[in-house]
Amino acid sequence: MTEISLTINGAPVTASVEPRTSLADFVRDGQRLTGTHxxxxxxxxGACTVEIDGEPMRSCITYAVSCDGAAVTTIEGFDDDAAxxxxxxxxxxxxxxQCGYCTPGMLVTxxxxxxxxxxxxxxxxxxxxxxxLCRCTGYVGIVRAILSVLEKRRG
Amino acid sequence: MSAxxxxxxxxxxxDRRFLAGRGNYVADIAAAxxxxxxxxxxxxxxxxxxxxxxxxxxxxxxxxxxDLDGVxxxxxxxxxxxxxxxxxxxxxxxxxxxxxxxxxxxxxATRAEAEDLAQLVExxxxxxAPAVDMLAARAPGAPxxxxxxxxxxxxxxxxxxxxxxxxxRAAHTVTREFRMSRQAMVPMEGRAVLAEWNSRxxxxxxxxxxxxxxxxxxxxxxxxxxxxxxxxxxxxxxxxGFGLKTYVQPEELVACWYAMKSGxxxxxxxxxxxxxxxxxxxxxxxxxxxxxxxxxxxxxGLEGEVTVDAGAYSIYPFTNxxxxxxxxxxxxxxxxxxxxxxxxxxxVTNKPPLVPYRGVARPGVAFAMEMLxxxxxxxxxxxxxxxxxxxMVPESAMPYTNIAKKxxxxxxxxxxxxxxxxxxxxxxxxxxxxxxxPDGRLIGLGFGSYVEQAAHGTSxxxxxxxxxxxxYEQAGAKLTPDGGLELRVGVQSHGxxxxxTLAQVASEVLGIDPGNVSVIHGDTxxxxxxxxxxxxxxxxxxxxxxxxxCKVLVERMKTIGGHLLQCEPDEIRVADGRVMGPAGxxxxxxxxxxxxxxxxxxxxDVDTDGVEAVVxxxxxPDHGTFSYSTHAAVIALDPDTGAVEVLDYIVVExxxxxxxxxxxxxxxxxxAAQGIGTALYxxxxxxxxxxxxxxxFADYHxxxxxxxxxxxxxxxxxxxxxxxxxxxxxxxGSTIPTPAVIGNAVNDALKRYGAEVNETPISPRRILAAIAxxxxxxx
Numbered sequence: 028m029t030e031i032s033l034t035i036n037g038a039p040v041t042a043s044v045e046p047r048t049s050l051a052d053f054v055r056d057g058q059r060l061t062g063t064h065x066x067x068x069x070x071x072x073g074a075c076t077v078e079i080d081g082e083p084m085r086s087c088i089t090y091a092v093s094c095d096g097a098a099v100t101t102i103e104g105f106d107d108d109a110a111x112x113x114x115x116x117x118x119x120x121x122x123x124x125q126c127g128y129c130t131p132g133m134l135v136t137x138x139x140x141x142x143x144x145x146x147x148x149x150x151x152x153x154x155x156x157x158x159x160l161c162r163c164t165g166y167v168g169i170v171r172a173i174l175s176v177l178e179k180r181r182g
Numbered sequence: 183m184s185a186x187x188x189x190x191x192x193x194x195x196x197d198r199r200f201l202a203g204r205g206n207y208v209a210d211i212a213a214a215x216x217x218x219x220x221x222x223x224x225x226x227x228x229x230x231x232x233x234x235x236x237x238x239x240x241x242x243x244x245x246x247x248x249d250l251d252g253v254x255x256x257x258x259x260x261x262x263x264x265x266x267x268x269x270x271x272x273x274x275x276x277x278x279x280x281x282x283x284x285x286x287x288x289x290x291a292t293r294a295e296a297e298d299l300a301q302l303v304e305x306x307x308x309x310x311a312p313a314v315d316m317l318a319a320r321a322p323g324a325p326x327x328x329x330x331x332x333x334x335x336x337x338x339x340x341x342x343x344x345x346x347x348x349x350x351r352a353a354h355t356v357t358r359e360f361r362m363s364r365q366a367m368v369p370m371e372g373r374a375v376l377a378e379w380n381s382r383x384x385x386x387x388x389x390x391x392x393x394x395x396x397x398x399x400x401x402x403x404x405x406x407x408x409x410x411x412x413x414x415x416x417x418x419x420x421x422x423g424f425g426l427k428t429y430v431q432p433e434e435l436v437a438c439w440y441a442m443k444s445g446x447x448x449x450x451x452x453x454x455x456x457x458x459x460x461x462x463x464x465x466x467x468x469x470x471x472x473x474x475x476x477x478x479x480x481x482x483g484l485e486g487e488v489t490v491d492a493g494a495y496s497i498y499p500f501t502n503x504x505x506x507x508x509x510x511x512x513x514x515x516x517x518x519x520x521x522x523x524x525x526x527x528x529x530v531t532n533k534p535p536l537v538p539y540r541g542v543a544r545p546g547v548a549f550a551m552e553m554l555x556x557x558x559x560x561x562x563x564x565x566x567x568x569x570x571x572x573x574m575v576p577e578s579a580m581p582y583t584n585i586a587k588k589x590x591x592x593x594x595x596x597x598x599x600x601x602x603x604x605x606x607x608x609x610x611x612x613x614x615x616x617x618x619x620p621d622g623r624l625i626g627l628g629f630g631s632y633v634e635q636a637a638h639g640t641s642x643x644x645x646x647x648x649x650x651x652x653x654y655e656q657a658g659a660k661l662t663p664d665g666g667l668e669l670r671v672g673v674q675s676h677g678x679x680x681x682x683t684l685a686q687v688a689s690e691v692l693g694i695d696p697g698n699v700s701v702i703h704g705d706t707x708x709x710x711x712x713x714x715x716x717x718x719x720x721x722x723x724x725x726x727x728x729x730x731x732c733k734v735l736v737e738r739m740k741t742i743g744g745h746l747l748q749c750e751p752d753e754i755r756v757a758d759g760r761v762m763g764p765a766g767x768x769x770x771x772x773x774x775x776x777x778x779x780x781x782x783x784x785x786x787d788v789d790t791d792g793v794e795a796v797v798x799x800x801x802x803p804d805h806g807t808f809s810y811s812t813h814a815a816v817i818a819l820d821p822d823t824g825a826v827e828v829l830d831y832i833v834v835e836x837x838x839x840x841x842x843x844x845x846x847x848x849x850x851x852x853x854a855a856q857g858i859g860t861a862l863y864x865x866x867x868x869x870x871x872x873x874x875x876x877x878x879f880a881d882y883h884x885x886x887x888x889x890x891x892x893x894x895x896x897x898x899x900x901x902x903x904x905x906x907x908x909x910x911x912x913x914x915g916s917t918i919p920t921p922a923v924i925g926n927a928v929n930d931a932l933k934r935y936g937a938e939v940n941e942t943p944i945s946p947r948r949i950l951a952a953i954a955x956x957x958x959x960x961x
Contacts, residue, residue, distance in 0.1 A: 047294070056292070061210035062203020064421070066370045067454040071879035074370055102203030119197040122848045126677030127200030128370040128421030134201065149892070156887035160879075162370050162422050163677045164848060165855030166887040 031095040035060070036104030044091040050084075051075045053091035054101055062102035062131045066160065073159030076132035077101045083139045085158075102131035110138050113179060117172035125163035133159050137173050147177060187690030188907055191844035194682045195696060196675075205419040208374035208389050213447035216376070219437055220296035221450075222286040222303045223460055224278035227314070227532040227872025228325065229307035231274060234286055237302040243289040244303055245440070247273040253439050254405045256430055258498040262647035265337045265503055268328055268530055270495035272405070272435040278307065279327055279494035280534050281874055282460030284432045289440065293451060312532035312872035316468060316491035320529045327494055327530045336492060336528040337503040339510060343523030343585075345474070348483030352474035354561050358554050361941040362546040362921065363865040364466035364491065366876075367539050368884060369676075371421020372457045373431060377438040378447035386438055389416045392704075393423040393674050394714025397650055399706045401430035401498045402438055417704035420676035424856070425539045427676070428716050429462060429497035458882055459874040463866055464539030465942075466491040467509065467546035471554045474521075479562040479569040483521035484585075486513050486550070490543075492528050493535040499650040502536055503528045507646050508543035511586045515551050516595045516633040516810055517573040522585040532872045538716075540853060541917040544632060545860060552630040552922035553929070553940065560933065566926065567603040567629050570812070571596040574631070581903075588635060590808045591910075592900045593836050598812040599631060601896060602834045606814040623818040623827075626931025630919030631812040636718035636911025639804025652719070654798030656710035657727035659688065659735050661793035663778040665759075665771030667692065667699045669728055670796075672712025673720040674704035677852075678913060679845045680720060686841055687725045690907070691732035693758040694770065710796055718911030721841055722807055723800065726906035731797040739773050741789050746776060799906065807902045807910035811835035813854070813923045815891075819931040821953060824946030826862060826928060828891040836898035837912035838905070843897065850916045851893055857920020859885045865943050932956075 028043040035058060044053055051068075054060045054077070063086055066074030070088035077086045078100040105111035114137050117123070124130045133156075140147060140155045147155065152173050153166070161169060186192055199205050222244075236244040255269040274285045286303050290296030313319035313327055319334040327334055349355065375390040386408065392398050395415040403410040420427065433450045441448040452461070467490050474483040488509045492502035506526040514522055559569040575582045577594040584590065608627065615625040635642075643651040658670035669684055680703065685696035702708050712724070736756045744751035747763035755762045760769055776783050777793050801807070816830040833850055840846045863883040867875045876882035901908020921942050928949065929938045937956035939948050 045294075052294075055209075059212070060203075061207075062205075064207070064371070065209070066372075067879050069454065069878055069880075072370065072454075106202070115201040118201055119193050122194070122844050124197060124200055125679065125848060125852060126370065126422040127196070127205045127419065128207065130200045130205075131203045153887040158886075160370065160884050160886060162368055162424070162856070162884070163852045165851030165853075165893065166890050167851040167893060168848060170887060170892070 029092045031092055033094050033096060034098045036100055046090065046092055048091045049087050050089040050091045050094055050099065051086035054086065060101045060103050064128050064131055066129065073136060074129050074132040076135045076159065078135055083135050102134060110141055113176045114138060114141065114172065117175045121168040121172040121175065123164060123168035123172040129159060129161045133161065133169060140173055141176050141180060145177065145180060149174060184689065186696050187686055188839060188841050190686065191842055192682055192686055192696055194679045195685065196679065196681045207371055207419045207421055208376055208391050209451045211376055211389055211418065213376060213378055216447035216449050217289050217291065218293040218296045219440065219448055219450040220288050220290065220293060220300045221284045221433060222288065222300045222305060224274065224281055224283040224285055226278060226307050226309050227281050228310040228312040229278050230310065231276060231278060231285065232306040232308055235304040237299065240299055243299060244286055246286045247271060247275045250439055252407050253435060256405055256498045258496045258501040259649060260501045260503055260647040262337060262503060265647065266331055268336060268494065268496040268502065270432065270497065270535065272432045280532050281872060282534060287436045314531060314868055314870060314872045316489050316529045316531055319531045320489060320527055327532060334530045336530055337506065339526045341510060341524050343483065343485065343521040345483050345485060345521055345523055348474045348521045351476065352482055353477040354475045354558065355472060356475065356554065356557050356561055357470065357472040358557055358940060360469040360550040360553060362465050362467045362549050363942050364463050365539065365860060365864045366458050366461065366866050366882060367424045367426040367464055368457065369422030369424055369426055372452040372454060373427065373461060374451045375434045375437045376447060376449045377441040379442050379445060385412050385414050386442060387414050387416065388438060389418060390434055391420045391427055392417045393427045393676060393716055395674055395704050395706050396672050396711050397499050397714055398430055402435065405430065405435055406438055414707040417674045420674060423676045425464065425537055425716065426461060428500060429537050454879065455877050458866065459877050460534060462497055462535045462537035463493060463533065464537060465546060466536065467543065469550035471550045473554050473558050475558050475562065477562060478572060479558050479564050481517060481519055481558065481573050484514060484519050486524040488524060488526045490528050491531050491533065491536065493533040494530060495535045497535045497537050499648060500538060501648055504646055504648065505536060505538055505543045509547050511588065512544050512547045513551055514585050515548065516575060516631055518575045519585050533868060540856060540914045544918045545857065545921055548630060548632050548919050549922045549925060549942065552919060553925050556926045556929065565608060567599050567608065570629060570631050571599050589805050590633060591902050591904055593808065593810050594898065594900065595631065595810050598810060598834045598836060598898060602629065602812040602814040602832050605832045605894060605896065606816060606830060611816055619818065623820050624931040626817045626819055626927035628923045628925065628927030628930055629812060629814045630923035630926060632918040633808050633810045634718065634912065634915040634918060635806040635808055637722035638717050638806040639800055641804055642806055650713055652713040654800050655712055655723035655727045656796055656798045657724055657731045658710055658794065658796045659728065659731035661735060661770060661774050663774040665769055665774045667694055668702060669699060670702045670709045671724040671728065672709040673715045673724045678720065679842065683721055683841045683845055684724060684728050687728045688732050691729055691736065692756060695759060718913040722905055722909050722911045725841060725909055726801065727797060727799040729906045730799045731795050734795040734797050735793060738789055738791065738793050742773050742777060742784065743768060745785055746772065801905040803904060807838065807905060809835065809837040809910045809912045809915055811915055811919065813919045815923045815927050817924065817927040817931060819928060819949065824949035826944065828858065831891040831893050833893055833895045833916060834898065835915065836900050838900060838902045838910035839908035840897065840899065841909060846912060847895055849913050850895055853914060853916030854893055854920050855885055855890045857917045858890055860942055861921040861924035861944055863943050
């Protein structure tokens with residue numbers, strides 16, 4: 028077991044973890060933050076995407092021990108975030124979710140897109156989403172939602 | 183149209199929790215003192231288990247078939263004559279019949295610890311020759327999956343048509359062979375179960391990711407030897423189903439058994455590899471189809487041979503022969519055909535069982551029929567959309583009973599084709615195609631049409647021989663003391679948005695704001711019996727039942743309201759969430775208050791059933807609704823690499839009255855994206871020894887946002903004459919034609935070579951092989 032200290036959604040956390048424990052299992056089982064979903068556990072589907080030190084990362088293939096000293100934000104930690112608020116509203120207005128399982132990871136990636144690529148067009152948005160799989164929506168509502176937030180932010 | 187009733191694109195009530203990351207899926211639920219299960223799975227496709235050695239000191243945490251006292255093998259009988267049931271054991275008994283089959287269960291404090299233990303279990307197998315390819319497995323002399331059968335054919339059917347008469351008149355006879363590959367369904371949430379025994383309730387409480395909680399309850403009780411009152415199945419938030427989550431799983435049974443035996447909650451959360459190799463798969467059809475057509479391309483007669491690779495075992499409750507039965511009944515599609523003959527075979531092989539996936543047999547059927555139709559069009563030298571239109575049942579003939587005895591309720595099928603052809607602009611596509619692309623890619627245009635029978639009723643399911651025949655769907659509607667509404671339905675919403683759409687149906691009848699309506703679903707302890715959510719039935723059946731139940735509430739509220747407002751009940755109007763009389767009106771909360779809290783204000787002859795009603799509904803006739811659609815696509819194909827890009831994709835669909843057009847569109851987009859996956863990417867291949875070759879998302883390719891086109895969608899609305907509010911089922915539909923649409927577009931692009939690709943997924947390798955074959959080269 029290895030002791031780690033990090034912040035999760037702004038709160039300091041110190042815990043002992045096995046070297047093999049993924050960040051996803053750590054936040055879900057250890058911290059009971061179950062908004063981070065596991066869709067493939069091998070780093071392809073993106074459902075488990077969280078923010079680590081400001082970057083979207085796949086928590087299923089990130090070891091918890093590697094997050095010592097990091098700032099981790101899960102979907103539960105964006106309640107006061109303006110970009111996330113816009114995205115959440117846009118996702119519901121554009122029917123960008125159905126079963127809801129890919130949604131937390133999709134939102135974390137979407138937030139990264141709208142902050143990092145203010146001029147992204149549809150083709151770029153689709154490319155940027157290639158690491159997040161959705162089986163329900165055909166991506167139509169998701170792409171529209173992100174484009175609408177980009178447009179709003181461009182003012 | 184009201185702003186919140188039927189026809190309004192009301193934003194979904196369920197979105198808030200999902201967007202906040204506060205959904206509640208099975209894996210999110212923690213139980214005190216729980217244990218986790220992991221499974222030892224067969225590494226061989228076909229073999230006898232010689233021995234199972236449990237790790238020293240952990241014998242009490244490892245369980246094999248002999249340990250499962252009181253657990254019966256899962257049997258899904260069919261009443262179809264000649265059907266051979268293939269019992270599915272919770273843990274393999276004697277033989278293993280596919281790679282991934284559950285052999286032993288291991289218990290740990292966590293999933294990781296249970297998996298550690300599973301790695302230490304030693305199992306010795308005597309390998310047997312496997313039956314892998316369905317056509318080889320169908321032939322005499324093939325290795326036998328179930329020795330006692332004498333062959334590998336679970337069911338063979340034959341429907342004769344009068345072919346001689348039409349063949350003699352036919353100017354063209356066109357025969358093709360098609361194959362739709364085996365797939366996995368891949369809901370983003372895998373299968374998950376948490377079982378615990380509740381002594382106070384004398385009940386096994388099972389949280390499980392299912393579409394059909396009441397059917398799972400029946401199956402668990404049957405195979406565990408419990409009474410059904412002793413089983414409560416709860417499907418909380420479920421992360422997609424698509425048909426996968428409609429059968430009783432071996433792992434589910436073992437988790438329940440262990441929870442009962444140990445008294446501790448037992449959890450099993452599948453991983454993605456388990457889904458790809460060990461869950462029930464889907465599709466895998468083979469077709470040989472022949473059209474006898476006149477000189478205009480009008481199909482006079484159709485003959486088909488349909489083989490379905492059903493895998494090793496039959497799933498409960500829908501069996502492994504539903505797929506072939508549906509294929510045989512759907513091959514004629516939306517076309518008026520004089521003569522039809524079909525043979526079907528349901529073949530068992532050493533692969534995972536087959537469970538119907540969105541569209542059930544119809545994506546395979548449409549792949550065969552729609553691509554055969556285009557082959558006919560090429561033969562007679564006409565545009566494929568024109569050949570479709572002359573073969574379709576015209577609107578003037580509705581209702582129309584087709585050659586396979588399906589009665590289409592309503593709709594303008596040729597009109598949908600014409601509209602799709604206009605939207606895709608056939609003439610300009612042909613010009614572009616003739617002009618040629620600067621980059622050397624080839625342009626292809628493809629169409630595909632279908633009719634989607636949905637919400638199949640009692641008579642249809644009874645004819646399929648399955649045990650779980652749906653009858654009258656029931657819904658409960660209850661006015662709460664403060665004037666809100668609770669709806670209770672036995673279906674399960676796992677992405678379809680029924681917490682919103684069923685509230686809209688109630689809003690249509692009662693005028694209540696959907697925000698004041700709770701939809702309670704997916705829990706056998708809280709809802710009326712229902713066979714559940716599959717077959718695009720829920721909004722037709724549960725929607726109809728909710729409507730009827732709310733209408734009963736209207737009558738009850740009129741009686742109470744008439745007393746309170748001092749008028750006759752028939753002078754009362756219920757609208758906008760209020761009870762209105764000629765000289766005044768009351769909010770629902772006033773009705774609730776009087777009924778529940780101040781009944782002393784009511785007369786003695788009040789209706790004692792109050793303001794809660796459970797009402798049953800089924801459409802009459804109950805043969806199902808018939809949505810229909812035509813899709814059209816333009817693709818660019820690179821003849822050097824075999825890469826296909828979808829440039830444009832049109833959907834014109836008609837599902838009758840739309841309860842929520844936004845939700846309908848979402849279902850269309852999602853289904854079409856899955857169809858793109860079937861068409862171009864998704865395949866679960868097996869090698870000759872029966873080893874699955876796609877066990878991760880690196881091998882099993884799902885379409886992502888860059889691969890899925892920006893669909894262009896148009897709705898037509900022809901209400902069903904047979905259902906409440908004219909609603910038709912539509913959730914599966916747009917998966918149906920997509921593989922054929924892309925296939926037709928590819929073959930249109932390849933026509934200069936005389937090449938055709940007739941197998942999904944239409945991968946670069948298959949395209950290049952088809953081009954090579956057309957040029958006389960070995961693939």
